[in-house]
Amino acid sequence: MIARAFAASLVSLLIATPSFAAQCGGDFNTFIASFSREAAAAGISQGVISQGLGGVAQDQAVLAFDRRQRGTFKKSFEQYVATRVGPGRIKTGQAMLQRHASLLSRIERQFGVPPQIIVAIWGLETDYGKGDMGKLPVFRVLATMAHDCRRTELFQGELLAAMKIVQRGDLGFRDMVGAYAGEIGQTQFLPSSYIKYGVDYDGNGHVDLRHSVPDVLASTANLLKTAGWKAGGDYHEGSANFEAMREWNRATIYRKTIGYFADKLGGR
Numbered sequence: 006m007i008a009r010a011f012a013a014s015l016v017s018l019l020i021a022t023p024s025f026a027a028q029c030g031g032d033f034n035t036f037i038a039s040f041s042r043e044a045a046a047a048g049i050s051q052g053v054i055s056q057g058l059g060g061v062a063q064d065q066a067v068l069a070f071d072r073r074q075r076g077t078f079k080k081s082f083e084q085y086v087a088t089r090v091g092p093g094r095i096k097t098g099q100a101m102l103q104r105h106a107s108l109l110s111r112i113e114r115q116f117g118v119p120p121q122i123i124v125a126i127w128g129l130e131t132d133y134g135k136g137d138m139g140k141l142p143v144f145r146v147l148a149t150m151a152h153d154c155r156r157t158e159l160f161q162g163e164l165l166a167a168m169k170i171v172q173r174g175d176l177g178f179r180d181m182v183g184a185y186a187g188e189i190g191q192t193q194f195l196p197s198s199y200i201k202y203g204v205d206y207d208g209n210g211h212v213d214l215r216h217s218v219p220d221v222l223a224s225t226a227n228l229l230k231t232a233g234w235k236a237g238g239d240y241h242e243g244s245a246n247f248e249a250m251r252e253w254n255r256a257t258i259y260r261k262t263i264g265y266f267a268d269k270l271g272g273r
Contacts, residue, residue, distance in 0.1 A: 026039065027039040027043055027157075030152070033152055036151075037058050040148075040164065041054050044164075047165060049172055050172060053168050053172050054168070057171065057181075058144060058148065062145065063152065064141070064145050064149045067146050067185055071150065071185065082261055082262070085262060086261075086262050086265055089262055089266070090262065090269060094132070094266075095266075098124050098127075098133070098269075099270055102270060105120075105124075105222070108218070108222065109124070109222065112206075112222055112223050112226050113226075116226035116227055116234075117230055118229050118230060119240075121270040122240060122263065122264075124267075125266035127191060127221070127222065127225070129262065130193045131192070133191075134191035138184075138190060138215065139188065141182060141183060141184065142182055143182060143183045143187050143196070144181060146186070146187045147163050147164040147167055147187045148164060150163070150186065162197055163186075163195055166199065167181065167187065167196040170189075170196055173212075174210075175213060176189070176214075180215050180216075189214060190215045190221060192224070192225045194228075199212065199224075202224055202227045202231060203220070203227075204220060206219035206222070207219040212224065229246075229250065231252070232249045232252030233248070234246055234249045240263075240264050241261075241264050242260070242261055247264065
């Protein structure tokens, strides 16, 4: 299971967005036309707008999922962690720590986040990039959520950020597939977080959170550092670093799972 199940918890990842005039509800095509004008006014090219929104339709399955996923964390910590952190995932994570030891050490020196925390998040989100990163068209998902009046401004901001990702050349349209709230890549960044925290750590001129392991791991660390992570500090419940992880996910049970997994990766 990937971070799409925690979409409601990820509001803390969002950066401030401008006020949007596109009216939610009503005719979907009228909404898209209005938003397209706003995107153009924000500097998005007509080519990106046309490819991203041309022929886009509402996805009722996305709305249905969003309405029912709010009870994700009704399990106890013990019940939840038993489904997420098993021997196989731990063993693979320890292998990833060894395989990427040099990269993770460099990231820790720069951002202060220990390798086991980064690898724990990576493993929980998409099984180290080998699992399900989501298969839904990001523009269709975000347009659907933006048209819905419950959080229209939030998701209009995400839709605009998704267009910026393409316009910057970080990802092509074929790579703009993700989860039920538009999360993208190996550690499931919402588009606004992609823009805000993404790091070109392999130095190729693009932030690629789908294919580049250096970009993925450094961007994850950058998010935590920006949120206040203190190098060398404890990360368990009650610590400052546990609070810093709220920027990753607000749910206490999920942050406890990250810490538990990190401990297991470190042999504790």
